[in-house]
Amino acid sequence: MTDTPELDDRALNRATLERQLLLRRHDLTVPEALTHLVGLQAQVPNPPYLGLWTRLTRFALDDLTELLERREAVRGGMMRGTLHVVTAEDFLALRPVLQPVFERAQRGFFRRATEGLDLAELTAFAAEKLDEKPRNGTELKALLAERWPDRDARQLLYSVQYLLPAVYVPPGGTWGRGGSVPLTTVESWFGRPLPAETDPARMILRYLAAFGPASVKDVQAWSGLTRLAAPIRELRPQLRVFRAAGSGAELFDLPDAPRPGPDTPAPVRLLPEYDNLLVAYADRNRVISDEHRRITNTKNGMVAATVLVDGRVAGRWRLDPGREATAVEFEPFRRLDDTVLAAVHDEATALLALAAPDAPRHEVRVTGVAAGT
Known part of the structure; x- marks a missing residue:
């Protein structure tokens, strides 16, 4: 049996930059880039635009805005329970897999505020109101206060935002447009419900394509999910395994994924706030x-x-x-x-x-x- 090959931080750096489209600008469309990257974090509106600009040979601000307006991309809660801009297909496919992240966050922050409350009733009420028309946080909070006058409406609103898969309606949340953005349900926006599939295997493979080589802890840090050792163990026969020099952590990758040499030139790049490169690993020393x-x-x-x-x-x-x-x-x-x-x-x-x-x-x-x- 041969020893597991080691990768030092510089080798990991070049592999990561290649996967993140940062060793050179790429001639991809915005949907192609969003699909490859599994979206871009979008806590505030502008960073996804700049994240695409720094990675693509051709990009105009309207390219992403029009995609959001056509409902081919969407801004909503995804990995780590944070807002991302992703393709519509990825939101529909991956959001159910990530639901435990949101439920854990709601319990962690608002368990006491919703103690004794039927959470299914809470989310069903909010979904009904958002199906009627898109509503911003202030409007939805007022309706929650009217329905449950003895509860803290602000914390009910936050609970709904965690528990109910919803999307933000443009033009709110697009370039230069901050403030309170209306929400609506997945069913209203896309005309179809979320699928029931929650197996994380496909999501893990997507992560490795865009961020690998990476450890189990890295995948968990990016996604917000826990207990991924078992599904990664099941995937192991179709993965290539490395070891991180220094820490000794096992690193997993797709067999045919690009891993440029450590001496590959890397250009100067300006990354926006919350860029994928800086939030997608438990061990970020590679970057x-x-x-x-x-x-x-x-x-x-x-x-x-x-x-x-x-x-x-x-x-x-x-x-x-x-x-x-x-x-x-x-x-x-x-x-x-x-x-x-x-x-x-x-x-x-x-x-x-x-x-x-x-x-x-x-x-x-x-x-x-x-x-x-």
């Missing part, structure tokens, strides 16, 4: 150090927009929509040479052309650590 993660991740769950240099997080950035000029402000975490700074400038300039075409002026500013030589 970011623990030191830098403490800077980019806040205690309340925020994940900053970041800059990749040679495939790893080397700084963070933000869009500053000033009156005189719209700027990308880049804060490097270490000294960078002029070639890298020029590449960051080029990416930031292209991002500004997409995100703020009507701004009176565009600027790219470097702040924080002294950079260059």
Whole structure:
């Protein structure tokens, strides 16, 4: 029996960047990219747009907005119980698999608020009201307060948002449109119910295609599901197995998935807030150090927009929509040479052309650590 091959962080980094479409921009349509990536996190409206822009050779903001309006993509609760933009087909196929994530979260946060309440009745009431017409949180909360006047309506609303598979109705939640977005049911939006299939096997294989090689803990961190060791063990005969150098963790992958060499060049890339690359692993050392993660991740769950240099997080950035000029402000975490700074400038300039075409002026500013030589 041969020893299990080892992969160090740099080998994992290049494999991950290739799967995440970040070693080069790809000539894919938006539906093709969303399908490959198994969606993009969308806690706020704009990041999925920028996540697609940084991965595709051709992307305009309307490409995603029109897909949402045509109901071919949708914004709703998915992996980890967080909002994602995914294709309609993936929402319908994967949302039932993820239902235990939402039920566990509801119990964890709102068990006391709903103690003694028939949760099936609660979700059925909310579904009936959302079937009548899309309603935002304020409207639905008022109806819940009227139906259950002795309960905390705000916590009932949160419970419904966890327990009832629902989708957010555009144009709310599209580029530049924040605030309270109306919800409706899956049946109303798609004209068909969610399927009953809850086997996680297909979802695990999809994850490995987009994020592998990865450990059981990585798959669980990405999905929010627990106890995935058993289904992965069943899949093991059709997977390739590696071992992580250092930790020794078993890593699983699809046999024919691309794993570029560790010396493969990796371009500078600007990633949006909550990008897939930074939220999809239990062990994120393949793309970011623990030191830098403490800077980019806040205690309340925020994940900053970041800059990749040679495939790893080397700084963070933000869009500053000033009156005189719209700027990308880049804060490097270490000294960078002029070639890298020029590449960051080029990416930031292209991002500004997409995100703020009507701004009176565009600027790219470097702040924080002294950079260059």
